[in-house]
Amino acid sequence: MSTSEIEKPAKNDKSADSHERSVWVGFDLGGTKMLAAVYDAEFQLLGKKRKPTKGHEGSEAGIERVHGLIAKALEDADVSVDQIIGIGIGVPGPLDLVDGIVLDTPNLGWKDVPIRQQLEDKFGCPAVLMNDVDAGVYGETRFGAARGARCTVGLFPGTGIGGGCVIDGEIFRGSRLSCFEVGHMRVVPDGPRCGCGRRGCLEAVASRLSISAQAAAAAYRGQAPFLKKAEGTDLSEIRSAALAASIKGGDKVVEDIVRAAARHLGTAAGSLVNLLNPDVILLGGGLVEALPELYSEVVIGAAQKRAMACYRDTFEVKVASLGDYASVQGAAAWAQHTLEKTKG
């Protein structure tokens, strides 16, 4: 560190009254909760705020909640609106990335919301819309478990299966829309029905939801006594922590169900290794983070089996390390990356 850096005022000096633009805002708009965070130019966290999304109240009320939460996070960071350089926001797709529009989010029930423009009008600074999983994969590649990877392929099994790819510091994107819908690659012809209406999607055999459904059936049949006692057979209660506890509690059948799902995920990861030659396969989401060893072991095994010989030793499997902050920090940093590239 140079001596001149020591003379700078501390980054977190909340009494600083300079109103020059110096902070980035990251926002994660999830199906159940939303998180806003404020970062300094080195992406150190200055303040944050979280609340429920309440998507069912409609997009107009929702946008008000987004605006209000950003204001609260700014307050928490003790910075003013005119200090924001830019805002990055991650939203579940599909999105029109060219015009910054939320086309349709089944989880929120919103349609055709010009969210980028709305943020820019409200806060008087540029905003960048992106897919929430892209934000997470970008955040982990820049600050977390995949730091230093040249090409990261992220797979996040949850209610669905999110995916994203970061290559040479850029998020892979196709012609216009957000993409990398790994969950809707067909992996089993005439396989189980998926939420999207088709059959045999990866999501239908490897999402946390498909695992929970099979575990609930096992509990009902009396094959998962620990789970049945702890949570009953209501699918809504059988989430990541309950599944991890059931396995730790000795429910062998639940472990088999998770292993089979992880094998499907690993085989798909191996297909993606043949397709995209990433150096890191990044796994994330609640269940993976609750069972990191089991997931890593099964996914590595299945991916190595599927990968062609020449790709076999070219990739590592890593588990996401930033938790909920991957997406907000990723969105803020992507806003910086995008806006500085546009200027340059």
Place this chain on the structure above:
Amino acid sequence: MSTSEIEKPAKNDKSADSHERSVWVGFDLGGTKMLAAVYDAEFQLLGKKRKPTKGHEGSEAGIERVHGLIAKALEDADVSVDQIIGIGIGVPGPLDLVDGIVLDTPNLGWKDVPIRQQLEDKFGCPAVLMNDVDAGVYGETRFGAARGARCTVGLFPGTGIGGGCVIDGEIFRGSRLSCFEVGHMRVVPDGPRCGCGRRGCLEAVASRLSISAQAAAAAYRGQAPFLKKAEGTDLSEIRSAALAASIKGGDKVVEDIVRAAARHLGTAAGSLVNLLNPDVILLGGGLVEALPELYSEVVIGAAQKRAMACYRDTFEVKVASLGDYASVQGAAAWAQHTLEKTKG
């Protein structure tokens, strides 16, 4: 056109004795034949030469043949070695693109050949190594059927299934090796055995070779009388033209076999639409080019069925239009693109 351009000497003026560097060389090193071509700065063809590869003679003899063929193509174009700006060469993978090494080509039987350095030493100009299918997809995106596409995904069923992706003028590449091995994505768990040793690869159910094998069996069973009369049951004789003739001659079973393979290809194309959101799915290879309407129709149908609703009208299916020249012109133009970017 400005008047000053009219005063320039004609591009093809073979009597020009200027030795300034002004031409690009493209080379396609295939399993059975090799093609060298010389282009001017606008990628107009100045000269070309073709001969058999004879990969079995080993890589040393092979490199001599490559050098010799380039010399012949320069002669055909009436330009001298010191006029070459750069050379682009497309080779079947796997390749180490960072160091310009042919790691292993089953079709040629070559291993660890530093072909880029060998070309640079021989011709005293920079050379660029790339995958042959990447070269073809790049060529079609820059000069052919996919011209103007922002994101092209190319699928070329032949003995195997080649694939490539060009996005925003760049070839998609992973961390180090050539990739986009669409043929080795798993599409049928426990499906037919593939040449790579695994089961259920796309290549095992949708390559021209898998079609030929099934058609030969149909001929043997007497279900493809036209084919049997024309070619017998020797797989080596049942190539693209024979399959197209068999269908035109009324062999319904052969048409069904091709349609089923094309449906697998189309479903995989649809999965890739969900993954990568290309605006063009480019089909190529001998069989596709012999049966363009049948392939386009079946692939569009299956891809639309697999694509998620929001992607359904975002892509077109096109058939390659440059034939053998896609790869050589693509390799020459990619050399230009790469070398000019390095300079910039």
